[in-house]
Amino acid sequence: MIRHTVSFVLVHPPGSAEETAFLTQGRTVLSAIPGVEDFVVSAQVSPKSPHRFQFAMSFADEAAYRAYDAHPAHVGFVTSSWVPEVADFAELDLVPLPPEG
Numbered sequence: 001m002i003r004h005t006v007s008f009v010l011v012h013p014p015g016s017a018e019e020t021a022f023l024t025q026g027r028t029v030l031s032a033i034p035g036v037e038d039f040v041v042s043a044q045v046s047p048k049s050p051h052r053f054q055f056a057m058s059f060a061d062e063a064a065y066r067a068y069d070a071h072p073a074h075v076g077f078v079t080s081s082w083v084p085e086v087a088d089f090a091e092l093d094l095v096p097l098p099p100e101g
Helices: 017-031 062-070 072-085
Strands: 002-010 037-043 053-059 086-094
Touching (some): 002 017, 017 053, 072 086
Antiparallel strands (some): 002 086
16 A cells, blocks of 8 residues: 655645635546545645645555556646646655554
C-alpha cells in the first residue's frame, strides 16, 4: 500500500470562488481515476505550515500508483490546473512499516 499526499498553497485568495473550484475539481477528477482509494481533501489548521490544503489518497501497490501518475486525467489536471494555480507544494509517498515484533 502507498499513501500519496501532497500539501499545497494556492495562488487564489483564501475563501475565493477560484479556491473552491480548484478543490472541487481536484476531488472530482483525481478520485475518479482507477486505482485511487480513500481520497481525502483536508484543510490545514496549524500555523506552522504555509500550506493550506492537502490531497491524500491510497494505492494498492506500485503498479496502481504508476498507472495513476500516467493517467490522462491526472496529467491533464496537473497541466491545466495544478501548475498555474499552486504556488508551493510538498509531496510525500509513504508505505507502512511492518509492526515490530
